[in-house]
Amino acid sequence: MFASVFAGVLAHPQTGLLVPYGPETTLGQKNIPPFGGNSHYLGTDQSGHDILASLIHGARVSLTVGLAAVGLAAVIGIVVGLMAGYWGDRRFRMRRGTALSVIPGAFFGWFYGFRLMRFEMMDAATESMGAFVGMWLQGVIIAAIIVVFWVWLGKMLSRGKWMGGIIYFPVDSLIMRIIEVLNSLPLLLVIISLSAIFHGSLWLIVIVIGLTGWTGLARLIRAETLRISEMGYVESGRALGLGEWRIIFTHILPNALPPALIVIAFGIGNAILAESALSFLHLVDGTVTWGSLLSGTRSNFSAWWVGVFPGMAIFLTVLSFNLIGEKLRDIFDPHHVG
């Protein structure tokens, strides 16, 4: 089942391997029923697009969106979860002077890295995704340099008596509050609103789903990290004087990751569902997707094949990812009943 989807991606119409039509090729013959012995194996829709070609194209879109969005969510969720679990509320400490200087540092970093560049960034965003990411990375680098400078200034400041006092930064509480706020929002509505406000291109959908879908993973990783941090080998690593980052990334992360894979597999299915829901509501611009194909059926109920096949494609893909998740659960979570 899953292999067939990937086979579909490989047989993309541009290669002309399986179907001699592109997804946007408008053919003269409209509403041809499927399996009719002609080269439109799955028929054509009311505007004369070949269904199979569109399905294959849609497979590429859906898988890209699903994998990219969940990839983004996974990176955020893992980093945030590790931070919350490892540092907790009493572990992330800094001198008062440093903490105070980080505030203007962050402000100036944001101002010179992002605010000052906002027009250029808008241009880059309308130009191409790559240009935008480039501008954004440039902003990050500028901001980082400024923050580092202010932190250094803060270190100088911390030589004073009061400034040298140690304060704790409640990483865990802060992150958990953010997660709770995100969880209390209706996620599909958030995604719909954002993609309507910013006129959703596919990449925007990826970013929105990625930025909103990390909370479950972060909670899981946090719980795992809390559990693993108590383990003997972490303790001994600390006793040996290993650096914090080394402990986090080489000792805690590899052990926390397997259960996270279950959540990630289910997440891909959900992301694909969300994306097709959005394109079903015509909130995604541009390309042909399974959702947009399916929505075409609403104006014409007699062409059953336009409704059945794209939905079947979504269903089978989501089912495959759920199956993968289920199998992973069997492997990594043997105590789970069922």
Next chain:
Amino acid sequence: MDPVANRCQGFSEGFSFAQVVACEDTLRKKYNQYLPLFYLEVSSFAQPDTLYRIYPRTSRYALARLAHIHGSWPPVELYYRSIQSLYDSVSFLPLPGLSSDSLRRLRTLRSDLLRLTRNLASQDKPAVITLQLDAIRQTLDTIPAFHPLKSSFAQVQSSWETLRQPASRWRVFVPRLIWQGTANRYHQWLSDILLHGDFGTSWTHDRKVSERIGSLFFYSFLFSVISVLFAYGLGIPLGVMAATHHNRPADRLSGLIVFALDAMPSFWVATLLLMFFANPDRIDWFPSSFNMVNPQGWERITRFVLPVIAYTYGSFASVSRIMRVSMLEVLGQDFIRTARAKGLNPRRVMVRHALRNALLPMITGFVGIFPAVVSGSVILENIFTIPGMGNEVLMAVQSNNIPMILAVFTLTGLLTVTGYLVADILYMWADPRINFTKEN
């Protein structure tokens, strides 16, 4: 995409520009749109502190950008004012008494000129602006009737030339924090809610958002409740059945069905239901739209059938899965074995001992209906044309009706938090072992 501009659009035919502006002006004043967004604003010394008053937003963006390129605001303002006065003189230009044919031609030319001038205020690329200025100058040169406009156009051109001279750009690099005080839109919005429970007025029609929500609330609520009742009423028995027949064919089969149902997108199922059961060409048992003008007899009930199926099957699947897992967990515990060992009636063990404990995790899902009531199901309400919150939110999002969107988000968040609280209280009531007063 600006709802206010959309509503005043109807004025532009047969009304003067001044009337359109006046229409937008009254609406914007009414909706607080001339106020700054927040207490604090970050800006630079190249930008004015009242930029938020400029509408449309495309002009605001373009002017801010010109100020960013040039380095200071006053020349930009001069340029903007000169465009506005050119616009006014174009729209109030007395057309000479001519034969009706050439008069009509002149009118078209004038509206073209108006469009060009209005467009000019939303341009931020110097090259594009120069091109447009050239186009306007050509029109003015070739049509004798437009010659009186030349003086206002000369002002636009000279102010643009000033803008082209690069001033010192240092102001752009100096951040400025502007304190806007309590006369800002966030403060107004929040105090209206906290003091009067008022979520503002809808931007697309002059109705109170809270009234609108009140009138649309009913069907979203109805479908949420019905779907939860069905999902729990069918899902719990199925889950229990699967758990008691663990790893036997009945369990395998129900597991397979539930797993497949879980992966089906609801909008697909809804479309298929409509396609096959509400289609005059196939089976025409049910109406294809829920929102009927005047439902007669059976239609009053049959119109509910397809939506309820589409609403229910997904949550039914997840309810029965959770129930099965939770039941299996309880069944594996010692006290069940003890109860069986002491020879209790197996039925009694199931109902009194296992089921009671296994039902606890279901509470969490049950409180989830509160927030769902407000935001509704966007897709299903759209497909079945149910006049509920979901459809309204979708329309609000598509027409940028911000007060409505904010109200729905706020209420949903509030109800989610309330739902968590209710769940905790229910847990405590249902399971005396849980005690929140002690810190663990």
